Amino acid sequence: MSGIPFYAKRWVSGTTLNEALNQVVILNSKNIAVTLDLLGENITSLEQAKAFTGDYVEMLGRIAAQNLKSHVSVKLTMLGLDINEDVCFENLKTILRKADELGNRVALDMEGTPYTERTLRIYEAAAKEFASPEIVLQAYLHRTEKDLDRVLQANGRLRLCKGAYKEKPEHALQKMPAIVENYKKLASRLLKEAKRVCLATHDDELINFCKQEIAGGRVPAERYEFQMLYGMRAKTWESIAGEGHNMTIYLPYGEQWQAYYSRRLAERKENVFFVLKNLFRD
Numbered sequence: 001m002s003g004i005p006f007y008a009k010r011w012v013s014g015t016t017l018n019e020a021l022n023q024v025v026i027l028n029s030k031n032i033a034v035t036l037d038l039l040g041e042n043i044t045s046l047e048q049a050k051a052f053t054g055d056y057v058e059m060l061g062r063i064a065a066q067n068l069k070s071h072v073s074v075k076l077t078m079l080g081l082d083i084n085e086d087v088c089f090e091n092l093k094t095i096l097r098k099a100d101e102l103g104n105r106v107a108l109d110m111e112g113t114p115y116t117e118r119t120l121r122i123y124e125a126a127a128k129e130f131a132s133p134e135i136v137l138q139a140y141l142h143r144t145e146k147d148l149d150r151v152l153q154a155n156g157r158l159r160l161c162k163g164a165y166k167e168k169p170e171h172a173l174q175k176m177p178a179i180v181e182n183y184k185k186l187a188s189r190l191l192k193e194a195k196r197v198c199l200a201t202h203d204d205e206l207i208n209f210c211k212q213e214i215a216g217g218r219v220p221a222e223r224y225e226f227q228m229l230y231g232m233r234a235k236t237w238e239s240i241a242g243e244g245h246n247m248t249i250y251l252p253y254g255e256q257w258q259a260y261y262s263r264r265l266a267e268r269k270e271n272v273f274f275v276l277k278n279l280f281r282d
């Protein structure tokens with residue numbers, strides 16, 4: 001039985017790897033790929049970081065053993081970034097070594113601005129040694145346009161999202177129309193220049209914009225994918241996959257679901273209504 005409370009189950013697939021892999025099987029049967037995320041961030045001991053590193057190595061092994069269509073996503077503060085950057089990098093390398101060996105991919109989730117530069121630096125160093133890393137850039141940050149040059153010079157593999165953390169105006173655009181415009185500008189360039197860009201959004205305006213750019217530029221399927229979060233817009237995943245685009249679902253699991261769940265609630269008032277409605281159901 002999953003230890004996830006009923007109000008969070010929409011967004012978190014379970015507490016164990018087995019529960020998450022069951023969902024991967026279901027999604028793969030609908031021609032939808034997955035990026036698996038073990039929940040946990042800002043850990044406070046290097047022992048925890050080592051244990052999570054082992055969990056990711058196991059996850060990659062199980063994905064390969066079951067022949068699943070799934071890569072993985074990891075947060076560097078789960079691997080010890082707050083405690084010791086060198087140890088964090090070594091932990092990441094352990095995961096990347098396994099992913100390279102299995103021909104899989106590892107996305108480095110982007111956290112708040114205290115981590116942006118360090119995450120990019122670690123990604124750049126990792127991309128020199130390994131084929132598997134990809135990074136996430138956030139369209140709301142003022143610095144992202146310049147960071148994009150760095151990513152294109154490294155290995156050109158990334159996810160583009162709007163950005164989920166509360167940031168100050170000196171760091172990030174605050175108004176949604178400006179964030180959407182910046183996302184479009186960045187996505188347009190990435191669809192021309194990136195080795196592979198993961199277009200992470202639930203926003204129809206952006207999805208339609210990207211589809212037009214893909215069709216207009218005849219972008220081949222191996223150079224892009226759409227990505228959405230588990231629990232959000234399931235019918236849309238299927239229709240995007242049905243149109244012949246690569247579609248990947250970010251599927252989180254684990255005991256430490258609270259921070260992720262809080263970000264989902266903060267993002268959209270409809271998510272809070274969903275929780276309230278289910279709190280009072282029969």
Ligand SMILES: Cc1cc2nc3c(=O)[nH]c(=O)nc-3n(C[C@H](O)[C@H](O)[C@H](O)COP(=O)(O)OP(=O)(O)OC[C@H]3O[C@@H](n4cnc5c(N)ncnc54)[C@H](O)[C@@H]3O)c2cc1C
Binds near residue numbers: 110164204249268
């Ligand atoms: C795969 C993936 C990975 C991510 N990784 C990161 C990361 O590493 N770092 C980070 O900071 N953030 C990450 N995010 C979160 C991201 O930054 C945004 O906070 C989040 O995706 C909300 O922005 P949005 O464009 O999806 O939609 P929103 O801005 O929430 O909504 C825009 C519009 O989309 C439509 N819409 C949205 N949701 C629904 C729904 N459920 N049903 C119907 N219509 C809907 C509505 O028209 C809405 O007005 C990730 C998101 C995804 C999808």
